[in-house]
Amino acid sequence: MSDDLCQLSLSEVATAIARGEVSSEEATAASLARMEQMNPALNAVQHLDPDAALTAARQADTEQAAGNRRGPLHGVPLAHKDMYYRAGRISGCGSKIRADFAPEVTSFALQGLDRAGALDIARLNMVEFALGVTGHNEITGTPRNPWNTDYIPGGSSSGAGVSVAARLTYGALGSDTGGSIRFPACCNGVTGMKPTWSRVSRAGAMPLSPSLDCVGPITRTVRDNVLMFEAIAGQDPRDATSSPLPVPDVLSTLDNGVKGLKVGVPENYFYDEVTPEIAALVRASLDVLEAAGAELVAVTIPESIVSTNAYTSLIIAAEAAAIHQHWLQDRPDDYGTQTRARMMNGLTTAASRYIQARSLRAPILAEFAAAVFDKVDILHLPVMITAIPTIAESDTAANPGFMEAIIAMGLCTRPINYLGLPALTMPCGFDPAGLPTAFQLVGRPFDEATLYRAGAAYQRDTDWHDRVPPIAG
Amino acid sequence: MADTDPLGAWVAQYQGVLMDPPPKAPSSADDPVQARLADLAFEAEPADYVRLIHALAPADLKEGSDHE
Numbered sequence: 001m002s003d004d005l006c007q008l009s010l011s012e013v014a015t016a017i018a019r020g021e022v023s024s025e026e027a028t029a030a031s032l033a034r035m036e037q038m039n040p041a042l043n044a045v046q047h048l049d050p051d052a053a054l055t056a057a058r059q060a061d062t063e064q065a066a067g068n069r070r071g072p073l074h075g076v077p078l079a080h081k082d083m084y085y086r087a088g089r090i091s092g093c094g095s096k097i098r099a100d101f102a103p104e105v106t107s108f109a110l111q112g113l114d115r116a117g118a119l120d121i122a123r124l125n126m127v128e129f130a131l132g133v134t135g136h137n138e139i140t141g142t143p144r145n146p147w148n149t150d151y152i153p154g155g156s157s158s159g160a161g162v163s164v165a166a167r168l169t170y171g172a173l174g175s176d177t178g179g180s181i182r183f184p185a186c187c188n189g190v191t192g193m194k195p196t197w198s199r200v201s202r203a204g205a206m207p208l209s210p211s212l213d214c215v216g217p218i219t220r221t222v223r224d225n226v227l228m229f230e231a232i233a234g235q236d237p238r239d240a241t242s243s244p245l246p247v248p249d250v251l252s253t254l255d256n257g258v259k260g261l262k263v264g265v266p267e268n269y270f271y272d273e274v275t276p277e278i279a280a281l282v283r284a285s286l287d288v289l290e291a292a293g294a295e296l297v298a299v300t301i302p303e304s305i306v307s308t309n310a311y312t313s314l315i316i317a318a319e320a321a322a323i324h325q326h327w328l329q330d331r332p333d334d335y336g337t338q339t340r341a342r343m344m345n346g347l348t349t350a351a352s353r354y355i356q357a358r359s360l361r362a363p364i365l366a367e368f369a370a371a372v373f374d375k376v377d378i379l380h381l382p383v384m385i386t387a388i389p390t391i392a393e394s395d396t397a398a399n400p401g402f403m404e405a406i407i408a409m410g411l412c413t414r415p416i417n418y419l420g421l422p423a424l425t426m427p428c429g430f431d432p433a434g435l436p437t438a439f440q441l442v443g444r445p446f447d448e449a450t451l452y453r454a455g456a457a458y459q460r461d462t463d464w465h466d467r468v469p470p471i472a473g
Numbered sequence: 474m475a476d477t478d479p480l481g482a483w484v485a486q487y488q489g490v491l492m493d494p495p496p497k498a499p500s501s502a503d504d505p506v507q508a509r510l511a512d513l514a515f516e517a518e519p520a521d522y523v524r525l526i527h528a529l530a531p532a533d534l535k536e537g538s539d540h541e
Contacts, residue, residue: 196526211519245527245534304510329483344484355519362521363513369529420526445526446534 005030007468010076010170010224017064017075024064024075028057028121031077035122035168041471044143044153044162046082046092046123053077053121060119072227074117080173081160082123083130083206084110084215093206094126094156096139096334097327107204108239109173109215109232116231122169124159128339130175130208131320132156133183133409134394138336142391145187146469147435150390154187156180160218161188166472171219171228175205177212178312179383179413182425182440185218186383189427189436191225191455191465192218196445197420198243201236209319210241211358212312212417221465222426222455226250229448243446250449258457259293261450263441264376269301270412274385281429282382282439285458289380292457297376302367305415311357312414313407318354321346338396365419369444377450379442381423382412387431416442424451427464436464 005013005027016022032050039045060075083093085103092099110120125143127135135158136142143158145151146166153162157174161184164172174181176194185192193216200215207213217228233247265286271279290296321328324343332340372379385408396403416423425440443451459465527535 198523198526241523243527245530248534307510347484348481358519358522359517360510360513361519362525363517364510365522365525365529373529420522444529444531446530449531 003030003034006034006167008170009221010219010227011221013170014073014076014227018069020064024057024060024077024119025054027075028053028077028119031079031121031169038166038168038472041149042144042146042162042166042168043141044125044159044166044168045079046125046140046159047090048079048122053119056119056121060117070115070117071231072116073113073231075119076117076170077119077121078113078171079122079124079163079169080110080120081126081157081175083126083175084173085204085206086110086120090123091206092123092140094128094130094137094140097331103204105204108201108236109205112232112234113228118231124163124172126159127156127180128336129320129324130156130177130180130206131316131339131342133179134389134406135184135187136338136391136395138338138397144391145388145435146471147189148433149471150392151388151433151435152187152391152394154183154185154388157184157218161185161190161192164188164190164218164220165469167468171217171224173228173232174216174218175208176214176216176417177208177316178410178417181214181216181218182383182413182423182438183409185425186427186438187388187436189438189464189467189469190218190220191222191427192216192425193225193229193448193451194416194423194425195229195233195448196243196422197417198241199422199446199448200232201234201239201242203236203238207323209316211315211319214417222424222452222459223254225424226254226452229452245446248449250452253449253453254456256453257293258289258454261294261378261454262297262376263289263294263454264299264372264379265296266379266381267298267300269305270381273408273411274382275387277431278382278384278386278437281431281437285428285439286380288458288461289454292461294454299372299375299379302364302371304364304367307360308364308415308418309410311360312410312418314349314353314357315418317342317346318349319346321349361418361420368419373444377443378454381440381442383425383438383440384409385411387433387437388435412440416440421445422448422451424448424455426455426458427467428462429464
């Protein structure tokens with residue numbers, strides 16, 4: 001019974017707790033047991049405190065028994081990427097440098113989940129300082145893909161993607177600066193939302209590149225994802241960039257379907273480097289949307305999109321280096337070699353190029369929006385351009401020649417960060433090696449609701465999101 | 474290099490085959506896309522981006538907000 005609870009979705013366990021069919025203590029004990037059982041093979045959990053988690057769960061049960069439910073996630077145990085600060089608790093950021101860092105503040109995102117009633121029972125492994133797309137971590141070890149532990153988990157929200165796929169947790173916060181929610185969602189066969197830049201406050205979240213950083217949920221289903229998104233989105237005085245636009249009631253329109261929705265299919269750029277087997281899986285998901293009533297419309301992507309990958313790299317390098325300069329100078333040997341080398345790039349980036357890269361965001365987005373969103377409601381894209389590589393072949397310390405392939409991994413994700421648009425990633429099949437792949441739906445700014453509606457329609461007619469890795473069955 | 478660019482020299486000791494290629498944007502003078510982007514940069518500044526994403530937001534979200 002205990003392990004069966006872990007197979008429920010977040011929505012299902014939240015409903016079961018609300019109805020009194022399952023206690024928070026039972027659900028929490030099940031997650032903790034599964035983490036302890038499976039983490040030696042997966043290295044997805046960085047730290048857990050079972051006594052504190054069970055105490056919080058019993059408190060939630062007591063509150064509910066007294067008629068005091070905090071919110072829609074009351075008593076649901078979650079776990080998050082180890083970069084979301086909680087006052088007094090270590091937030092290691094996948095690093096040696098922050099291994100003992102106990103912040104004095106709690107992140108806006110965690111506060112939102114607290115208000116919704118969720119429990120925060122573990123810190124999840126991640127790429128060192130969130131700088132990397134494969135999931136490798138020289139400091140804390142590389143999490144393992146539950147579909148095949150020889151393969152990368154995707155990064156930088158590596159432990160989050162693995163934990164959700166392996167049913168260690170019902171949902172997890174990730175972060176996405178160049179693809180760090182979408183890669184682990186893709187590699188692990190789960191659902192990830194990179195919201196519009198500024199939709200979710202970054203206060204109390206480890207910064208990597210503030211002009212691009214986005215906070216978002218990784219879950220098994222679209223519906224689960226909405227529950228977390230609605231808990232964390234909104235304006236926050238502690239993050240001056242957080243948007244004042246109201247957060248819509250996404251759940252109320254989630255089941256409205258896609259009849260008449262115009263879905264853009266790019267004629268250029270986004271499929272240029274995609275391998276045939278991945279392209280076929282991704283394009284098959286278009287058939288599902290079309291059968292559900294969506295209208296597929298070919299769109300031509302402006303040529304300026306080609307520059308956005310490099311501009312994103314430039315912004316990340318410059319902003320990360322500015323944040324890390326004192327540690328780079330004082331504690332260079334405490335970084336992993338790849339992280340350090342990539343951070344160093346930013347120290348010698350010309351300020352004029354950085355400002356130009358940021359200044360061009362508006363005109364490039366204006367051109368993109370006119371070409372795409374004047375014609376369609378959402379855009380359908382691949383996430384990864386190839387099948388998922390193994391951990392060994394993509395370890396650039398042993399195989400430096402793979403660096404070019406790693407840079408190419410961002411061809412379909414980094415432009416979306418540069419444009420700041422919301423993107424919902426969902427699984428759509430398996431490559432010849434049996435590893436998942438995914439597509440992403442991209443929307444106009446602050447229109448996460450339409451992405452979720454389309455995603456829900458897709459998941460109603462498919463079962464990729466319900467597939468369970470054999471190791472987690 | 475060390476005499477004129479001490480930061481560059483210090484950085485270089487930690488860089489090697491593992492680093493990304495320098496993250497410079499494409500800038501070939503005969504590239505029409507880059508030439509056009511260079512013109513756009515003359516007219517733009519980073520804050521324009523925040524205004525634009527709010528201008529592009531769904532109309533129902535903008536009603537009653539500061540971002541019309």
